[in-house]
Amino acid sequence: MKKIAVYTSGGDAPGMNACIRAIVRGAVFHGVEVYGIIRGYNGMIKGDIIPLNSQSVSNIIQRGGTVLKSARSKEFMTPEGRKKAYDQLKSRGIEGLVAIGGNGTFTGAEIFYNEYKIPTVGAPGTIDNDLYGTDYTIGYDTAVNTALDAIDKIRDTADSHDRVFFIEVMGRDSGYIAIQCGIAGGAESVMIPENLSPVSDVVKTLKQGFSRAKSSSIVVVAEGDEEGNAQKVAAKIKKQMDEEVDIRVTTLGHIQRGGAPTAYDRILASRLGLGALEGLLRGEKNVMAGVVNNRLVYTPFHDTITKKKPVADDLLRMVHILSV
Amino acid sequence: MKKIAVYTSGGDAPGMNACIRAIVRGAVFHGVEVYGIIRGYNGMIKGDIIPLNSQSVSNIIQRGGTVLKSARSKEFMTPEGRKKAYDQLKSRGIEGLVAIGGNGTFTGAEIFYNEYKIPTVGAPGTIDNDLYGTDYTIGYDTAVNTALDAIDKIRDTADSHDRVFFIEVMGRDSGYIAIQCGIAGGAESVMIPENLSPVSDVVKTLKQGFSRAKSSSIVVVAEGDEEGNAQKVAAKIKKQMDEEVDIRVTTLGHIQRGGAPTAYDRILASRLGLGALEGLLRGEKNVMAGVVNNRLVYTPFHDTITKKKPVADDLLRMVHILSV
Amino acid sequence: MKKIAVYTSGGDAPGMNACIRAIVRGAVFHGVEVYGIIRGYNGMIKGDIIPLNSQSVSNIIQRGGTVLKSARSKEFMTPEGRKKAYDQLKSRGIEGLVAIGGNGTFTGAEIFYNEYKIPTVGAPGTIDNDLYGTDYTIGYDTAVNTALDAIDKIRDTADSHDRVFFIEVMGRDSGYIAIQCGIAGGAESVMIPENLSPVSDVVKTLKQGFSRAKSSSIVVVAEGDEEGNAQKVAAKIKKQMDEEVDIRVTTLGHIQRGGAPTAYDRILASRLGLGALEGLLRGEKNVMAGVVNNRLVYTPFHDTITKKKPVADDLLRMVHILSV
Amino acid sequence: MKKIAVYTSGGDAPGMNACIRAIVRGAVFHGVEVYGIIRGYNGMIKGDIIPLNSQSVSNIIQRGGTVLKSARSKEFMTPEGRKKAYDQLKSRGIEGLVAIGGNGTFTGAEIFYNEYKIPTVGAPGTIDNDLYGTDYTIGYDTAVNTALDAIDKIRDTADSHDRVFFIEVMGRDSGYIAIQCGIAGGAESVMIPENLSPVSDVVKTLKQGFSRAKSSSIVVVAEGDEEGNAQKVAAKIKKQMDEEVDIRVTTLGHIQRGGAPTAYDRILASRLGLGALEGLLRGEKNVMAGVVNNRLVYTPFHDTITKKKPVADDLLRMVHILSV
Numbered sequence A, B, C, D: 001m002k003k004i005a006v007y008t009s010g011g012d013a014p015g016m017n018a019c020i021r022a023i024v025r026g027a028v029f030h031g032v033e034v035y036g037i038i039r040g041y042n043g044m045i046k047g048d049i050i051p052l053n054s055q056s057v058s059n060i061i062q063r064g065g066t067v068l069k070s071a072r073s074k075e076f077m078t079p080e081g082r083k084k085a086y087d088q089l090k091s092r093g094i095e096g097l098v099a100i101g102g103n104g105t106f107t108g109a110e111i112f113y114n115e116y117k118i119p120t121v122g123a124p125g126t127i128d129n130d131l132y133g134t135d136y137t138i139g140y141d142t143a144v145n146t147a148l149d150a151i152d153k154i155r156d157t158a159d160s161h162d163r164v165f166f167i168e169v170m171g172r173d174s175g176y177i178a179i180q181c182g183i184a185g186g187a188e189s190v191m192i193p194e195n196l197s198p199v200s201d202v203v204k205t206l207k208q209g210f211s212r213a214k215s216s217s218i219v220v221v222a223e224g225d226e227e228g229n230a231q232k233v234a235a236k237i238k239k240q241m242d243e244e245v246d247i248r249v250t251t252l253g254h255i256q257r258g259g260a261p262t263a264y265d266r267i268l269a270s271r272l273g274l275g276a277l278e279g280l281l282r283g284e285k286n287v288m289a290g291v292v293n294n295r296l297v298y299t300p301f302h303d304t305i306t307k308k309k310p311v312a313d314d315l316l317r318m319v320h321i322l323s324v
Helices: A016-029 A040-046 A079-092 A103-116 A140-161 A176-184 A199-211 A230-240 A253-257 A263-282 A301-306 A313-322 B016-029 B040-046 B079-092 B103-116 B140-161 B176-184 B199-211 B230-240 B253-257 B263-282 B301-306 B313-322 C016-029 C040-046 C079-092 C103-116 C140-161 C176-184 C199-211 C230-240 C253-257 C263-282 C301-306 C313-322 D016-029 D040-046 D079-092 D103-116 D140-161 D176-184 D199-211 D230-240 D253-257 D263-282 D301-306 D313-322
Strands: A003-008 A033-037 A049-052 A096-101 A120-124 A164-169 A189-191 A217-222 A247-251 A287-292 A295-300 B003-008 B033-037 B049-052 B096-101 B120-124 B164-169 B189-191 B217-222 B247-251 B287-292 B295-300 C003-008 C033-037 C049-052 C096-101 C120-124 C164-169 C189-191 C217-222 C247-251 C287-292 C295-300 D003-008 D033-037 D049-052 D096-101 D120-124 D164-169 D189-191 D217-222 D247-251 D287-292 D295-300
Touching (some): A003 A016, A003 A079, A016 A033, A016 A096, A016 A263, A016 C313, A033 A040, A040 A079, A096 A103, A103 A120, A103 A301, A120 A263, A140 A164, A140 A176, A140 A217, A140 A247, A140 A253, A164 A176, A164 A230, A176 A189, A176 A313, A189 A199, A189 A313, A199 A217, A217 A230, A230 A247, A253 B140, A253 B247, A263 A287, A263 A295, A263 C140, A263 C176, A295 A301, B003 B016, B016 B033, B016 B096, B016 B263, B016 D313, B033 B040, B096 B103, B103 B120, B103 B301, B120 B263, B140 B164, B140 B247, B140 B263, B140 D263, B164 B230, B176 B217, B176 B313, B176 D263, B189 B313, B199 B217, B217 B230, B230 B247, B263 B295, B263 D140, B263 D176, B263 D313, B287 B301, B295 B301, B313 D016, B313 D263, C003 C040, C016 C033, C016 C096, C016 C263, C033 C040, C040 C079, C096 C263, C103 C301, C120 C263, C120 C301, C140 C164, C140 C176, C140 C247, C140 C253, C140 C263, C140 D253, C164 C176, C164 C230, C176 C313, C189 C199, C189 C313, C199 C217, C199 C230, C217 C230, C230 C247, C247 D253, C253 D140, C263 C295, C295 C301, D003 D016, D003 D040, D016 D033, D016 D096, D016 D263, D033 D040, D079 D103, D096 D103, D096 D263, D103 D120, D103 D301, D120 D301, D140 D164, D140 D176, D140 D217, D140 D253, D140 D263, D164 D176, D164 D230, D176 D189, D176 D217, D176 D313, D189 D313, D199 D217, D199 D230, D217 D230, D230 D247, D263 D287, D263 D295, D287 D301, D295 D301
Parallel strands (some): A003 A033, A096 A120, A120 A287, A164 A217, A164 A247, A189 A217, B003 B033, B120 B287, B164 B217, B164 B247, B189 B217, C003 C033, C096 C120, C120 C287, C164 C217, C164 C247, C189 C217, D003 D033, D003 D096, D096 D120, D120 D287, D164 D217, D164 D247
Antiparallel strands (some): B033 B049, B287 B295, C033 C049, C287 C295, D033 D049, D287 D295
16 A cells, blocks of 8 residues: 545544644655545545645644544535545545544445445544544543533632532533543533433432532533433423522533643544554554554444443442532 | 721632732731621621631632622612621621622622721722723633633634634623633634624625635624624524525633633732722722722722723724734 | 541642542442541651541542642651551541552551551552553643643744753653653653663654754653753753754653643542542452553552553654654 | 835744734735744845735734744844845845844844834834833733743642742743742742842741741742842752751743743734834834833833833732732
8 A cells, every 4th residue: 555545524623633643654654655635525525635744744733623624525425426536536546545533434434435445444533432442532531621621610600609500511422521521520410311310310419419518519411411401401400499599501512622632632643543544554444443441453434333332330420429 | 997808799700819818918917807708798797707817818819719709699789788787797896898899799889888887998800891990800811811712722623614603702791801802812803792893794704704715713702792692693694694604603601700810810819909908908998999000099989880991992903903 | 347547648649639539428428437647657647637528528629739738757667657657546446548649658558557457458649650550540641731731832932943852751760751741742752761762862863853854853851761861861962963953951840740630630530539448448458449441450559569560662662653 | 115024033932923913914904015034133134034914824823932933143243144134125125124022132123223224113022021111021921821820730739748849930130920920829939130039038938937837838939030040049048947848949941931822912912013013104113012001102122122121019019918
């Protein structure tokens, strides 16, 4: 394999740039030509493809976002779109791909591989950490720390005013961010999609807190909680609290996607980028590089998309014990 | 004057603790006994008043929130409530007060002074910077930097996806936070209550940006903008944009109230706390300590409440020029 | 077991407070009385021991340092000192101990256990990550991120002035911090005690960089590097560089010990604190709780002190590849 | 004036990029062609001069360092060097200059102006804040906050171990950084060049603290203190303390030069950049733009170099009162 390309797709995540850098410098190290595809599948179809070298990725390891940009592509969902994409790669002699992204990215990559057999290896880049085949995804540690920093700030004002705050964090189908920053933020309760934490349980915890003279409380809510988002949940709970409680709601939103990546994310991104590249060069295809128990592993795209990674039960137990 | 008390009231602001520390240590330095009133006027009525000394305020200069807590008090709005408050102070021999807060705090302080003549000096603590009589209020610099940090993070993801973001910052009647973090965040447009920045102007600026191949844009919206909050403004603007633009909205919310105060806020808070205390000891009353052109000045409570501090025109001009 | 005590000893590490909180709240949850020993073995000898409850540990999860304080104790190194310590515990009916600290702490704990048989379980709290029996120690992730933040800042000024910076990070016998923040900071070279990275290799790397028109370079040096500390290493290297290079040295120092712990450290600390406590209650003794491959394990104090945890070779390889 | 150039020179400071951006966008706004000179006077002599436009300065407002780079130039100190520089500018038709830097930069600019009469206006960019003619210099607020953040971290570990820390901050001839982060960091003592704070005074303050059961202390030392740097000062003081105190020294070093600029610095830099540019276009020359009492003023280069801006006495008084 003498010529490869790399692209980012789906929601951006801090550390994607560190991953791109590792892939590019790894390719240079192994004597392979490397290209960057701009705006994911969109750029693949349009031929928005540029050569990269060691200096192209200087001074980006610490930057949030992705220098290759990202976009959704409806056209790639059609056979005609994929044909165009293939022709663009073919005409440039690109023999292999590294795809950085999440569920949607790998769904596209699997279809494309099955049709055109261009070897593709993925690197998991998504703040949600909801991909099977890796203990951690690139961007997750940064997103958790960003949300945690926000929770610490809100705790200051919650304490000063004896308030209950419902804080909504990202995670449409997954409570990973919520559970981690719930524990780290000292939350009284955490509501996540994976777990039936009915409103009545949260009410009970809050009431117990007040009876022990806790004057402020934090409830972290994953955006995808089955009970509805933070605003709705807060409204329900307000009704069930006897005494008059001052309840506020904050939705952290897109700040969780940006910012300089943490050390953990930069190292994970470097390792997974290099792992994806070297896997590709060794003949891996249609798989995602991941880290499980500190070891590099490759999991078929199909499994990463269809299998579900559970949230550890002991984390839920910890929230419960530590809020006594 | 041998015995005084300090309290915080209204919305909390980073730096209030640094201000309390300066008042307490200043009192110790000048040989005056000092008390802390818990939860503002509420604690004054209930007699929730504790003695403070130099060590009570150790290691709080860097903490957000207020160790004296804050609360709204409906009872203080009644003559009976204020009578109770007076009796509590009287019974403890408290001869003077330092009030840390904003508009509402000083409104209460003025009424109370007019009725009971206990000398009171205020220190301006509010993130909004909307008080006449001081160039800066305690908490403002921190709130601006917190909002700015969020804007920097959102810029990362806006750039990666070529999106337009509407970011709502605090400031119900005042665009100070919005204008400062608009300029510092490199925003394409800023919408504030003091200025008629009609939706059509913002549309024009955004369109010009797109015509010059700007791929992402940030519009900072003060929560009190006359055109409605960020969600409403974004909806209006989306309708007026010809091309298909990917527009997102984020409301920063209560994170702006918390966090460790900046150097500027700690120094300002120390200076104003000490200034309020030493003014009180020298015979000032019914006034707020402020900093105007780097000098300590005292302004009657009445003026701080009724007069309006304008946003500097040259700042609005800067947003316009710098987004070319 | 109905009554236990917890103490911190040795160099403080961010997350120790989160660990104390988990132990205390875990004890409350399990109906066990819990005491805090102030200043480690020093307070054990002097009987500086206080009762703790759920509220004692409110609002400390986010604080650096240790609320129980830490100190070195020469007296505990003597049989007489340990006898006094035992009498203090005995007289209070304390039946078990949780020790938070590093090498020195566990050395003391092992001797004490062998003499007096009070069951003791350790939790690894040290920024150096050099303890056998756990993949990560409490405080390590925070220290790495603090050092990384400093490296990012120094990169700004290094780039502006085309300089080579030698940055010394903590790690007397261990290169963990250096290697992690070397990779994450995009360093051109990393010098650590575990690895013979002779000065001549670093010179070669720097020269190659200059030949590829890299205008600035970062070399991260562990304080314990066998080639001497950053100042000495920089002086040696300056002599071997042909061209005139502008070399600067910065020693990061004690900032690496402080600051609010990261999410990772707070969760790890909570998990290890709870793990140590629940191990103790289940009958574990003379062991340290650790996390290996995401699972909680207990390792004899003796092994944690005498065995050596290697730095992963693939990390050193990564530094080399990624600086091309 | 139809063609101008901008350069940065001397030590870099956070906010220089925001200043460059304001100058470039201001020039575009006013229809003036603008060039960037790389590496200050060095690039002026070599003709390392590039055209800039609005997009050249996109997305740099938040970056530390200077995209135009900086360097010292011995050649510019000679008449021959300056002749070459003039020829380079002349050949490109550059009619005016904006110089961003400190003392050294403006010394060069004044000599050059006197010889060749190319109108030049300066913008004060230096973290030291030691320039006459402006209340604040670009980079100062960021440097103070960076140092403060480090002091907060060190306070954590100082408290845990009951230690005295001597922390050296930047400021060779000026105690501005030291005094501000001394007050904001709650330091027990501050030692600065402008003030004879003899070792004996510091010893007295520390002893008083210990007598009041303060267990830890912070002394901030400006690098230029007449008593010697932090290491030397700490050694002297250790000898004069009766009891055994655990004294540590940390030199913050170059981290103070880097990092994303604060809101204050970005706004100040934008305002001064625009002010320098518009002054130049209006006919100002041989002057520096500054902000005094919130108003834009122009001060002759000669005065900025030769006059001394005093540290406010009330700040020194505050350190004293607040450490009681």
